[in-house]
Amino acid sequence: MGLIIDDVKKKFGHHTAVNGISLSVEKGSMFGMLGANGAGKTTTFRMILGLLDPTEGSVTWEGASLSYKRTNVIGYLPEERGLYPKLTVKEQLIYLMRLKGMKKNEIVKAMRMWLERFEVPEYENKKVEELSKGNQQKIQFIAAVMHQPELLILDEPFSGLDPVNTDMLRGMVRDLQEAGTTIVFSSHQMSNVEELCEELVMLKHGEAVLQGNLKEIKRSYGVKNVNIRSDYDLQFLQSVEGVLNMEKTNDGAIVKVESEKVAEDLFHTIAEKGFVRKFEVEEPSLHDIFVDIAGGDGDE
Numbered sequence: 526m527g528l529i530i531d532d533v534k535k536k537f538g539h540h541t542a543v544n545g546i547s548l549s550v551e552k553g554s555m556f557g558m559l560g561a562n563g564a565g566k567t568t569t570f571r572m573i574l575g576l577l578d579p580t581e582g583s584v585t586w587e588g589a590s591l592s593y594k595r596t597n598v599i600g601y602l603p604e605e606r607g608l609y610p611k612l613t614v615k616e617q618l619i620y621l622m623r624l625k626g627m628k629k630n631e632i633v634k635a636m637r638m639w640l641e642r643f644e645v646p647e648y649e650n651k652k653v654e655e656l657s658k659g660n661q662q663k664i665q666f667i668a669a670v671m672h673q674p675e676l677l678i679l680d681e682p683f684s685g686l687d688p689v690n691t692d693m694l695r696g697m698v699r700d701l702q703e704a705g706t707t708i709v710f711s712s713h714q715m716s717n718v719e720e721l722c723e724e725l726v727m728l729k730h731g732e733a734v735l736q737g738n739l740k741e742i743k744r745s746y747g748v749k750n751v752n753i754r755s756d757y758d759l760q761f762l763q764s765v766e767g768v769l770n771m772e773k774t775n776d777g778a779i780v781k782v783e784s785e786k787v788a789e790d791l792f793h794t795i796a797e798k799g800f801v802r803k804f805e806v807e808e809p810s811l812h813d814i815f816v817d818i819a820g821g822d823g824d825e
């Protein structure tokens with residue numbers, strides 16, 4: 526069953542923030558939500574969490590709607606990070622995890638394990654305000670996962686982290702999924718979605734403009750990139766029908782074509798003219814697809 530979002534709409538006055546989204550996230554999978562600023566990601570998350578009621582449609586987890594009464598089932602990393610600055614990390618986590626029904630000794634044990642994993646055991650007795658933003662984010666992530674939720678919602682978990690910490694967090698998110706947690710996360714950064722998710726949705730103005738399996742999406746998306754190395758001058762490619770863009774390189778060109786058929790024709794054309802050292806047809810990156818479909822605004 527997993528998470529089912531069925532034709533959900535959310536209006537704020539006359540403004541429609543989410544306009545008829547339907548998704549299903551299988552239990553134990555990792556699902557990516559992409560979209561430019563204001564696309565409706567956070568609003569969708571709030572409806573999943575039961576913090577906002579949909580204007581229309583329904584959201585269920587394992588067949589029942591989620592509300593604060595089932596809060597221990599969910600872990601949530603909100604986009605607007607918020608910890609109590611004057612509390613120590615330990616006091617903070619004890620407070621938050623008690624709200625999730627954990628006992629103090631369990632919390633301290635789990636906290637030490639997580640601080641070790643993040644390689645910051647010395648933070649236990651530091652005040653939150655003494656930590657850098659990225660390190661505060663680690664503590665907030667710990668607060669989202671310590672009670673071992675079934676469903677983990679991460680709103681922009683990687684934003685503001687340096688590359689080392691991004692890798693570390695990515696590894697932890699992957700481990701949590703392997704341990705059976707269902708994870709939905711949003712990101713402006715395509716690379717994280719590309720690396721972690723099999724399924725995704727791309728939102729634009731509250732609507733799903735693309736959704737499904739990542740590999741399928743890439744395969745079925747017509748546009749391909751062709752990497753060519755040839756001794757022949759490839760300038761003529763610019764005016765070939767079906768070539769959308771061409772960038773010359775030292776020994777060839779990188780060409781964007783509108784379909785695999787155009788790539789095939791190009792191969793024959795170039796081969797007739799001269800020796801082809803390399804001819805490689807690549808799937809577009811998620812970033813390319815996003816820019817085409819959602820009109821950019823990705824971070825990369």
Ligand SMILES: Nc1ncnc2c1ncn2[C@@H]1O[C@H](COP(=O)(O)OP(=O)(O)OP(=O)(O)O)[C@@H](O)[C@H]1O
Pocket residue numbers: 537540541542560561562563564565566567568569604
């Ligand atoms: N409480 C609210 N009242 C009125 N409008 C809102 C409210 N919450 C969100 N909106 C509007 O709904 C739209 C979607 O916002 P949302 O925060 O869901 O986008 P987002 O995809 O999470 O964007 P970002 O990447 O910038 O966080 C925006 O136009 C926003 O201004």
